[in-house]
Amino acid sequence: TQLLEQSPQFLSIQEGENLTVYCNSSSVFSSLQWYRQEPGEGPVLLVTVVTGGEVKKLKRLTFQFGDARKDSSLHITAAQPGDTGLYLCAGIRGGKLIFGQGTELSVKP
Amino acid sequence: DAGITQSPRYKITETGRQVTLMCHQTWSHSYMFWYRQDLGHGLRLIYYSAAADITDKGEVPDGYVVSRSKTENFPLTLESATRSQTSVYFCASSESHWGDEQFFGPGTRLTVL
Structure with missing residues (x-):
């Protein structure tokens, strides 16, 4: 059982659409990180x-940390083909960084 | 080259053989990590090191050995490779503690036949 569950695991959308990726847990995390990984590269x-x-914005990406610090979301507005990749959430618990299983995003032109 | 490098990038070996994956970073980061990435599992921590000569087990350490005699190097050895160790292996480093950003190498794709 994953300590951090990401959903959906796969997402294929058209350019210009909006999307949200979720990262959920029953455990509390002191902080959560979001990574992006392109094929053949590290996160x-x-x-x-x-x-x-907390809500943080990075251009078209909006990240939110749940009030209880058990979940987080990543929202992308007007997705572009360059957003294609694997999105990973990771939380610090028990002194270690734990990763979710990832969300594979494909944005088609 | 500055940054974090891994070698080899691709490796094919046979069951029972010993294989060592190399990781080198030029930032003098204290922490270094080894992860394996398998479909459906995300990244799973194998071993980590907080400083030279200090290493500790992660989530999936069985079948692996690490050492850290120098701050910049953190080799991972599979003492007797098994098919279940076929995976993509990532090395990472961070400046001072777990909450810092981890910088990842490009990965080593290992196939055990």
């Missing part, structure tokens, strides 16, 4: 959220 950090209820 790259997008954002870290620390405070319950």
Whole structure:
């Protein structure tokens, strides 16, 4: 059983559509990170959220940390083909970084 | 080259053989990590190191050995490779603690026949 459950696992959309990726857990995390990974490369950090209820924006990407610090979401507005990739959430618990299983996003032109 | 590098990028080996994956970082980061990535499992921590000569187990350490005699290097050895160790392996480093950003290498794709 994954400590961090991401949904959906796969998402295929058309350019211009909006989407939301969810990262859920029954456990509390001191902080949550979101990474993006392109094929053949390692993950790259997008954002870290620390405070319950926190919202961070990175251009067309909006990240939210749940009030209880058990869940997070990533919303992309007007998706572009360049957004294609694997999105991973990761939380710090028990002194270690735990990753979700990832959401594979494909944005078609 | 500056950053974090892994070698080899691709490796095919046979069951029972020993294989070592190399990881080198140029930032003098204290923490280094080894993960494996398998479909449906995301990234799972194998071993990590908080400093030279300090290593500890992660979530899936069985069948793996690590060492860290120098801050910049963190090799991962599969003592007797098994088919279940076929995976993509990522090395990462961070400056000072778990909450810091982790910088990942490009990965090593290992196939055990």
